[in-house]
Amino acid sequence: xxxALFYIFVFPGFLFLFTFGFIAExxxxxxxxxxxxxxxxxxxxxxxxxxxxxAKEEVIPEEADVTVFRLMPTFALAAACTAILYIPIWSTHxxxxxxxxxxxxLYLLTVPTLCYFLGGWYSRSIFSMVGAIRALTQLxxxxxxxxxxLLASSLLADTWSISEMVAFYNNHLGYWFCNLLxxxxxxxxxxGKLEKVPFDxxxxxxxxxxxxxxxxGGRFLALLRMTFNVEMVVGASxxxxxxxxxxxxxxxxxxxxxxxIQVFFIIGVISFLRTLFARLRLDQMIxxxxxxxxxxxxxxxxLNLILKGILPR
Amino acid sequence: xxxxxxxxxxxxxxxxxxxxxxxxxxxxRGEKITSASVRLGYNHRGIEKACEERTYVQGLYxxxxxCGICSHSHSTCFVQAVEExxxxxxxxxxxxxxxxxAELERMHSHLLWLGVAGHEIGxxxxxxxxxxxxxxxxxxxxxxxxxxVNYGINxxxxxxxxxxxxxxxxxxxxxGLLEERTKYYIELAQEESTLIKRLSGVGVLKPQDAKKLGAxxxxxxxxxxxxxxxxxxxxxxxxxxxxxxxxAQQCDVYGRTLVRLGELMESYSMVRQIMHKIPDGPIAxxxxxxxxxxxxxxxxxxxRGEDVHYVRANGTDKPDRVKVRAPTLANVQAVSKMLExxxxxxMPIVVAAxxxxxxxxxxxxxxxxxxxxxxxxxxxxSLRLKGIEWYKKHxxxxxxxxxxxxxxxxxx
Numbered sequence: 001x002x003x004a005l006f007y008i009f010v011f012p013g014f015l016f017l018f019t020f021g022f023i024a025e026x027x028x029x030x031x032x033x034x035x036x037x038x039x040x041x042x043x044x045x046x047x048x049x050x051x052x053x054x055a056k057e058e059v060i061p062e063e064a065d066v067t068v069f070r071l072m073p074t075f076a077l078a079a080a081c082t083a084i085l086y087i088p089i090w091s092t093h094x095x096x097x098x099x100x101x102x103x104x105x106l107y108l109l110t111v112p113t114l115c116y117f118l119g120g121w122y123s124r125s126i127f128s129m130v131g132a133i134r135a136l137t138q139l140x141x142x143x144x145x146x147x148x149x150l151l152a153s154s155l156l157a158d159t160w161s162i163s164e165m166v167a168f169y170n171n172h173l174g175y176w177f178c179n180l181l182x183x184x185x186x187x188x189x190x191x192g193k194l195e196k197v198p199f200d201x202x203x204x205x206x207x208x209x210x211x212x213x214x215x216x217g218g219r220f221l222a223l224l225r226m227t228f229n230v231e232m233v234v235g236a237s238x239x240x241x242x243x244x245x246x247x248x249x250x251x252x253x254x255x256x257x258x259x260x261i262q263v264f265f266i267i268g269v270i271s272f273l274r275t276l277f278a279r280l281r282l283d284q285m286i287x288x289x290x291x292x293x294x295x296x297x298x299x300x301x302x303l304n305l306i307l308k309g310i311l312p313r
Numbered sequence: 314x315x316x317x318x319x320x321x322x323x324x325x326x327x328x329x330x331x332x333x334x335x336x337x338x339x340x341x342r343g344e345k346i347t348s349a350s351v352r353l354g355y356n357h358r359g360i361e362k363a364c365e366e367r368t369y370v371q372g373l374y375x376x377x378x379x380c381g382i383c384s385h386s387h388s389t390c391f392v393q394a395v396e397e398x399x400x401x402x403x404x405x406x407x408x409x410x411x412x413x414x415a416e417l418e419r420m421h422s423h424l425l426w427l428g429v430a431g432h433e434i435g436x437x438x439x440x441x442x443x444x445x446x447x448x449x450x451x452x453x454x455x456x457x458x459x460x461x462v463n464y465g466i467n468x469x470x471x472x473x474x475x476x477x478x479x480x481x482x483x484x485x486x487x488x489g490l491l492e493e494r495t496k497y498y499i500e501l502a503q504e505e506s507t508l509i510k511r512l513s514g515v516g517v518l519k520p521q522d523a524k525k526l527g528a529x530x531x532x533x534x535x536x537x538x539x540x541x542x543x544x545x546x547x548x549x550x551x552x553x554x555x556x557x558x559x560x561a562q563q564c565d566v567y568g569r570t571l572v573r574l575g576e577l578m579e580s581y582s583m584v585r586q587i588m589h590k591i592p593d594g595p596i597a598x599x600x601x602x603x604x605x606x607x608x609x610x611x612x613x614x615x616x617r618g619e620d621v622h623y624v625r626a627n628g629t630d631k632p633d634r635v636k637v638r639a640p641t642l643a644n645v646q647a648v649s650k651m652l653e654x655x656x657x658x659x660m661p662i663v664v665a666a667x668x669x670x671x672x673x674x675x676x677x678x679x680x681x682x683x684x685x686x687x688x689x690x691x692x693x694x695s696l697r698l699k700g701i702e703w704y705k706k707h708x709x710x711x712x713x714x715x716x717x718x719x720x721x722x723x724x725x
Contacts, residue, residue, distance in 0.1 A: 036441035126322055130341075130657070197435055198507055206330040206433045206661040208322075278507040279435025281658040282344055 007095050012084050021229030022046040024267055028232070031271040046229070053222035061215050065122035072119035073216070073223035079111035080230040087237045088166050090256040097163035102154055105162065105238060106147060109193070112227050113139050116202070119224075120212025131211025134282055135195070135202035141289035142192030142199065148297035149182035149189070153242045156304040158313075166241050176245045178307055182300040183243040185293050187269055190235050192289070194228060196270060198277035199285055236266040318342050322657070326355045330433060330661035333671040337648075337664065341657055349652040349660075351645060356672040364635040369395055369469055369604060372632060376622075377463050379637060380673045382425060385411075385418045386615035387622070387637065387673075388467045393548060394611035394624040395469050395632075399604050405550075407471035409591045412550040414458065414466050416580045416587070420491065421450045422616035423573045423580075426668045427498065430570065433661040434511040439501075446494045453487045456480060471597025481588055492581045499574050502567075512567035516651035516663035519564055526647045530618020530640050531576065532667045535561045535568035542614035554586050566666040603630045615640050617668045639673035 007013055025046040033040030060069055086101040088094045094101075113135060120132030154160060156178060157168035169176050192199040203211035210216075213224055240262035250258060280288065320341050326334040334355035340347045360379055364372040377388040389411055396403060424447040431439030451461050458464035458474060466472050502508060518528060523536035533540055541558040543551045559575035561568035608625040618640030627633040644667040651663045701711070 036438050037445055038441055126320060130320075130322070134344075197437070200435060201658070204435060204658065206435070207658055209329055275438045277436065278431070278439075278505075278511050279658075280507060280510065281656055283656070284510055 007085060012089050012095065014081055017081050017084055017230050017233060018226065020233050021226060022050070024233050024236075024263070025229045027264060028267055028271045031268060032275060035272065035275040050222050050226065053217075053225070054219050056218040058218045058220070059215075061123055061125060063124040064215065065124075068118055068122040069215075070220070072115040072122075073220045073227065076112035076115035076119075076227045077223050077230065079108045079115070080227050080234055083108040083234045084230075084237065086162060087234065088163055088241050089237065089259055090252045092166045092170055093163040097161050099164070100160045102150060102160055102162050102165070102242075105234075106150065109231065109234065109238075110139070110143065112231055113193070115227075116212045116224075119216070120214075123212070123215035125215050127208045127210070127214040128212050131202050131208050131214065134204075134208075135212055137282060138192055138195075138199065138202055138285065141286045142189040142293070145185050145289060145293035145297040146189035146193065148294065148301055149179075149186040150238075150242055152182045152297070152300040152304045153179050155301065156308055156311075158308070162238070162241055169245065170249060172311075172313075173245060175311065176243065178304060178311075179243050179300070181296060181303070183239065185296050185300065186239060186243065187266070187273070188293060189289075190239070191270060191273060192285070193235060194232055194270070197274040198280045200279055201282050201285060204279055232267065232270070233263065236263040236270075239266055319347065324660060324664075330664070331671075332429075333669075335669070335671045337660070339652075339657065339660060344656045344658065346652050346655050346657060346660065349649045351648055353645070353671070353675055356675040358672065358675070361635050361637060364632055366631070368602070368630045369632060372635065373467065373469065374465070376635075376637075377465065377467075379639065380670050381462055382422050382670060383418060383615045383617060383620070383673075384463045385414050385466065386613055386620050387639075389415060389549070390611050390613035390615075390620050390622040391624065391635070392467045392469055393613065394609040394622050395604060395626075396600075397609040397611065398607040398624065398626045399469070399601060401470050401598060401600055403471045403598060404595045405592050406475075406594045407596045408549045409587055410472045410474075410476060410596065411467065412554070413476070413584060413587045413591075414454070414464055415549070416583050417450055417454050417457075418464075419580050419616045420577060421447050421454065422668070423577050424450065426573060426616075426665075427570070429665055429668075430512075430566075430662060433665045434508070436508060436511075439498075439508075443498070446491060449487050449491055453484055456483065468597060468600075470600035471595070473597070475596050476591070484584065484588060488581050488584050492578070495574060495577045495581070499571075499578075502570055502574060509567065511662065512570060513563065513565055515566045515655065515659045516569075516666055517565050518647055518651050522650055523564075523647065526650060527643050528618075528647045528667075529643045530615070530668075531569050531572045532618065532644045532647065534559060535572045536564045537562050540619075542612045542619045546612050548611075548613065550587065550590075553590065554583050556583050566662055569666045603628060604632075617641060617670060618644060637673075639670065641667065641670045641674035645669065645674060 009015060026041065026043055029045070030040040060066055083105045085095045086097060086105050117132045117136045120128040120135065123129070154165055156175065157165040159165055159168065191197075195202050203213060208214070213221065216224055237259070240259060244262050322339045322341050324337040324339055325331050326336045336352040336355065338350045338352070340349070360375055363375055367375060373388055373391060376391045377384045379387045424443050428440040428443035428447070431437065431443065454464060455461050457476060457480060458466045466474055518526075518532070518536050520536045520538060523533050523538055528536065528538070529540070537560055539558050539560050542548070543556070544558050556579045559572050559579060561571050561575075563571070604626040606626055606628040608623070611622045611624075613620045613622075620640055621638040623634070623636040624632055625634040648664055648667060651666075652660060655663065704711070
């Protein structure tokens with residue numbers, strides 16, 4: 001019982017994720033700024049922003065559905081935090097694992113987007129509603145390629161459990177190389193999930209102010225921003241576990257350090273990618289995802305099906 | 314009929330996409346714009362009227378502050394009109410200096426626009442890069458005139474500051490640096506796929522529409538209309554400079570981007586020519602305090618398009634009338650045409666593509682009966698009828714009650 005509480009609240013749950021989320025946000029913002037030839041924020045800026053937002057007044061629009069409006073940020077954050085429990089961090093096995101946990105993780109990672117939709121929709125502001133619809137439409141574009149890539153990786157490992165996938169790729173070093181294409185596609189899809197350029201359509205500042213989050217302020221906004229950080233960390237951790245050579249049979253502490261390196265590598269790739277592009281339009285994004293990303297993901301699935309027959313187990 | 318699938322989105326008066334208050338009311342079906350209406354008038358400052366209360370020299374300072382970006386354009390345009398009325402022939406060196414500052418201003422305005430355009434399409438990296446490079450030309454302007462924005466270089470009868478010989482080297486060096494950077498941006502505009510995707514085919518303005526709506530400057534030139542006040546009605550030192558009028562055939566935002574980038578390259582070559590050709594001599598002649606009666610219209614190719622000033626003098630030291638037609642006023646009409654059948658996502662960049670400067674362009678709005686061409690004198694009865702009609706349209710109908718009231722009255 002105490003152990004479970006420790007897992008949930010301290011490590012690898014809330015406390016760890018919060019800290020890691022702040023650091024990840026800092027790294028992302030600093031890298032983004034340096035790549036754009038700016039100075040960037042000091043190291044404590046994400047924390048300072050968080051505290052500032054917590055201290056601000058709560059404003060809820062009169063027409064909004066108060067319960068949904070208040071609940072959604074917490075709900076989104078809780079879902080994103082829960083997902084980490086099934087992802088290995090310091091050993092090849094996660095805190096909890098069972099056959100099929102990858103489905104649960106994917107589901108939990110989808111929940112925040114649905115929360116953004118509901119929160120935005122029930123804000124009843126015109127910008128929020130347009131943003132909410134965009135967020136949901138976007139979901140259908142990037143989710144399929146993302147799921148297919150993860151499916152491909154699990155096909156090769158012949159298991160539905162992330163921990164067992166990690167164990168498999170650990171025992172067959174070099175097999176991760178087969179999933180490189182899927183890794184690339186998944187990173188691009190992750191940009192969509194995190195609503196970052198070029199897929200920040202849902203919160204396109206110059207068009208619809210802040211999309212679903214237009215009406216959010218104070219601690220609700222702080223929680224929503226935290227959710228994005230946690231999502232980034234969890235997404236990067238998931239990719240590190242599934243696509244990258246995770247374990248290398250290292251002892252726990254070294255493995256944890258190696259895990260951090262991998263996560264920061266993925267975050268770095270994301271910040272790098274978002275300096276390169278302009279924001280796409282919704283129709284262009286859907287076209288791109290279905291015309292290029294989804295077929296590429298299918299190629300990866302096919303490739304892994306064939307490789308599964310050829311490669312020794 | 315009210316279509317339930319349509320939503321109205323107010324872009325402005327306060328909106329992150331707009332740098333100044335202006336209202337665009339967008340009718341949206343899904344992500345598509347069905348119609349758009351523009352409303353001016355949030356930023357009216359009454360500068361034209363204020364000029365009538367001030368002497369010409371005081372007015373010059375006020376005119377310079379019409380726009381924060383093209384301040385030199387407005388002051389030169391005004392000064393040219395005044396000089397024409399007074400019959401002043403300004404020294405050649407002064408004309409060269411005016412042209413130099415004008416072209417430097419065009420550079421910083423176009424670089425600024427490129428950054429803003431990048432921001433509007435979510436390409437913040439472009440914004441950061443261009444604004445960093447823009448600092449180079451801002452520094453040159455500060456070195457030459459002492460100010461970064463309102464240069465205050467013009468005066469009636471010439472300019473107020475001379476170029477020092479040691480400035481020459483620095484200007485040439487800065488221009489070289491900027492040219493290199495601009496070449497990089499041109500390359501980027503030709504190769505970067507998301508940029509091209511977001512810009513081409515967006516905000517189309519066909520040449521005939523551009524002519525009909527009177528689009529000026531890069532907006533018109535990107536629709537293939539070769540119109541440039543520097544060539545058509547040369548002023549200052551432009552007759553002695555060699556340059557091309559850049560046009561594009563794309564008719565869209567992408568074309569406007571290419572035109573502005575091309576104009577930057579032309580500006581660099583012009584500044585080099587100016588530094589080469591600039592004659593020695595005085596920089597100003599003494600202007601009379603009282604300007605003889607007369608009127609003049611002056612044209613000037615501002616970075617955003619043709620700027621027109623009209624000045625009427627009455628023989629005193631104050632103008633009788635000053636009229637400013639800022640380029641944005643000519644271009645803003647075209648925006649609703651450009652927005653037709655586009656996506657909401659295109660709206661910011663379409664508006665930004667005319668490089669709007671709303672505070673320069675803002676007008677007072679007066680109620681006017683377009684049928685009778687009569688100004689806003691409405692008698693009480695017609696106003697009452699108008700009110701009844703308005704409420705009827707919005708679902709409040711008192712005609713039944715009125716009838717009943719009339720019956721009761723006649724009954725008595």
